[in-house]
Amino acid sequence: MNQRPQLSAADQRRLDGLAASFGDLRKRNIGYPCNQDFDYSELAPFFAWSANNIGDPFGPSNYRLNTLGFEREVLGEFARLAQAEEGQWWGYVTSGGTEGNMYGLYVARELFPDGICYFSEDTHYSVAKVLRLQHTRSIMLKSQPNGELDYTDLRETLRIHRDAPPIIFANIGTTMKGAVDNLATVRGILAELAIPASYIHADAALSGMILPFVDEPQPWNFSAGADSISISGHKLLGSPLPCGIVLAKKRNVERIARSIEYIGALDTTIAGSRSAFGPLFLWYRLRTLGTSGVTEIVRRSLELAAFAEERMNAAGIPAWRHKNSVTVVFPRPPAALMEKWIIAPKGNIGHIITLPHVTENIITEFIADFVKARP
Ligand SMILES: Cc1ncc(COP(=O)(O)O)c(C=O)c1O
Incomplete structure (x- = not known):
């Protein structure tokens, strides 16, 4: 055997x-x-076990072959890089940037079931699919030639749909041109139009691991107004398996969590069984670098x-x-x-x-x- x-x-x-x-x-x-x-x-010996991070990384789990402790450390590091408010964030290690975007858009839709998601034409192809999957109303906006969101189109479109809470899907580094949508400008437009409630998700697939390490970063993170952020782990850091992280404001997440007896954990994540290796790889990479x-x-x-x-x-x-x-x-x-x-x-x-x-x-x-x- x-x-x-x-x-x-x-x-x-x-x-x-x-x-x-x-x-x-x-x-x-x-x-x-x-x-x-x-x-x-050095991590190859761990291929000998069927480890699984099912459930919420911050809760208990019946499945004890897990790397949840490593996952929490990784999340803490990313939360620090993304300037999340101490004690006010939650997150998990995902299967990649796409799942992180799906999670952010899921939280947004649960908060604002009648909301409209706005995203630019330079947005990653998977986002339109996610919005279709979860039946979120959405409007694709024009981009500027440099790949950044066309803020005039955003303003005009928001003005027409003032009755529906906006869910802004912001690109922090577009796939093709690396363009960063300006969160300060977006927030300025929301304020100018006196929109009382909105949600901003930041897709920082690649640049989320660049901007914390440069001298003059564009505004991209929680302190710039993001409500949730998705970053890919296998992109800048590199990993043999796709992985990523998603972070969101704790108070928003708490509104959608459910407790499941079978796994002995809160069902807060999109996937049930989750890779125990993604967190281990990210932990190892961050620790060694x-x-x-x-x-x-x-x-x-x-x-x-x-x-x-x-x-x-x-x-x-x-x-x-x-x-x-x-x-x-x-x-x-x-x-x-x-x-x-x-x-x-x-x-x-x-x-x-x-x-x-x-x-x-x-x-x-x-x-x-x-x-x-x-x-
Ligand atoms: C801007 C952007 N968002 C999302 C994704 C999807 O990320 P993943 O491939 O990690 O699911 C990509 C992938 O290239 C991307 O460039």
């Missing part, structure tokens, strides 16, 4: 081939925001983004990026280039994201290929 399972020689060759292909693709994976530079091998390690990752990634932007422009490829962004945007590359490089194009643009597995040499090679592939 406890014997190590054996693969046939042919199956073993398949696995070896997969590892070789991942090793080869790693350096060409420059278009998606997933850091490939990490080492979690420390604040100085994460700050260094962010500093180097921004420096590399500046390098890429500058070299692309020098090569005649018009490239640009937002302040504090590691997303370098340029015209959609020719199809031949995307056969070799893993790029995520959308419409007439493409981008590279300069996370730690990307190097100056990789960027130089990419630019040379780009120049060659141009008609």
Whole structure:
């Protein structure tokens, strides 16, 4: 029963081939925001148990093979980074940014069943689906050419729908252009229109781990007016399994919690069974890097983004990026280039994201290929 399972020689060759292909693709994976530079091998022994973080990370659980204590520490660290008010926040480690956004929008909808969610056309594709799933009324707003929300459209649309509480879905770093919606401006518009009740969810999938570590961050967190925040764990920090965190104001969450006898826990999370590894990976990463390690990752990634932007422009490829962004945007590359490089194009643009597995040499090679592939 406890014997190590054996693969046939042919199956073993398949696995070896997969590892070789991942090793080869790693350096060409420059278009998606997933850091490939990490080492979690010290945690491999934990694959021997079916651990599960079912239930609320702050409550008791009948399932005692869990990493809830590690999860609470991770959440505490993220709450500090997001400037959540001491003792007034709640959260959990999610399966990724999408679940965190779903949770924030779920809390908002429970608070404001008649609310309307406003999101810009540059918002991640999964958000429209989440809104459909939970039957939340929503309106897609225009974006500015730089990817930021069009505040004039927001003001005018809010004015027309003054009777319904607004749920603002703010992008803290859009997927394609890395644009940050200005929470101060959004709050200013809500105040100007004398809107008495509203909710702001911040989708900080990638930039939520950048902005706490730069000198001049755009306003993005609880102190800037967010009511809930979602951050991906596998993006800037990097992890072999997708994971993320969601944080929300405790008083809002308390209104929607339910106690479930079977699991001996509060049913506050969206998923029932939850990964015990996501919290463990995030804990390990934060502990081994420390604040100085994460700050260094962010500093180097921004420096590399500046390098890429500058070299692309020098090569005649018009490239640009937002302040504090590691997303370098340029015209959609020719199809031949995307056969070799893993790029995520959308419409007439493409981008590279300069996370730690990307190097100056990789960027130089990419630019040379780009120049060659141009008609
Ligand atoms: C802005 C933004 N929001 C949400 C997501 C979804 O996050 P995840 O892939 O972690 O579910 C992404 C993913 O790229 C994103 O860029």
